[in-house]
Amino acid sequence: MRWSNLYKPKHSGGLGFRDFKIFNEAILAKQVWRLMHREDSMLYRCLKARYFPKHSILEAPVGFRPSYAWRSICAARHVIMDGSRWRVGNGKSIKIWEDAWIPGQGSGMVLSPIKMFPSDAKVEDLIIDVEARSWDKSLVEGIFHHAEASKILRIL
Structure with a gap:
């Protein structure tokens, strides 16, 4: 399947995706929401210890040499902050x-x-x-x- 087919409507043989950037941001924002509400999870505890020991997840700085996952989560925080x-x-x-x-x-x-x-x-x-x-x-x-x-x- 070619990349151009991903954006085509389903009735035209594509997968019907509209905008991967917005879709990705929504998935990452959902992860931020989960982290905010599941502070007992292993992922939350690991990220907190490494990236935001003194802040909330919404106020935490990106930090020095962050992982790709943390950088991505930080980039999506604005979705939660803008809508809450x-x-x-x-x-x-x-x-x-x-x-x-x-x-x-x-x-x-x-x-x-x-x-x-x-x-x-x-x-x-x-x-x-x-x-x-x-x-x-x-x-x-x-x-x-x-x-x-x-x-x-x-x-x-």
Whole structure:
């Protein structure tokens, strides 16, 4: 079978593949997802020990002389990051200005300019009481644009 036949539709004698690059990226992104959710697997433990002992898999640097597999996994992480949002919970791991955490907003990122709050602040700094599920309403309304503030206040 010739390579050109791979892209032909099935009814024309091909295999019906549309774009190998996108297909490969999707398969690698699925592997990233598995690694994120199966931290007890041998593969996760080996990769973590070698490539990201101090980071999460999404934040890990590619590193010095990485394996082809690790480089490929790193290249596909953006698929997961572009399509996912944080669930707030206690907000300890979520960076206000860097992470996608606002539901119903295009990218999920904060669009309001950074005001009076440090650029490395976490979402937990906006919560008064996690168990009571309450935000510091005056702080949220003072930092964010009205539309964002209303979306944030509906999260907990």
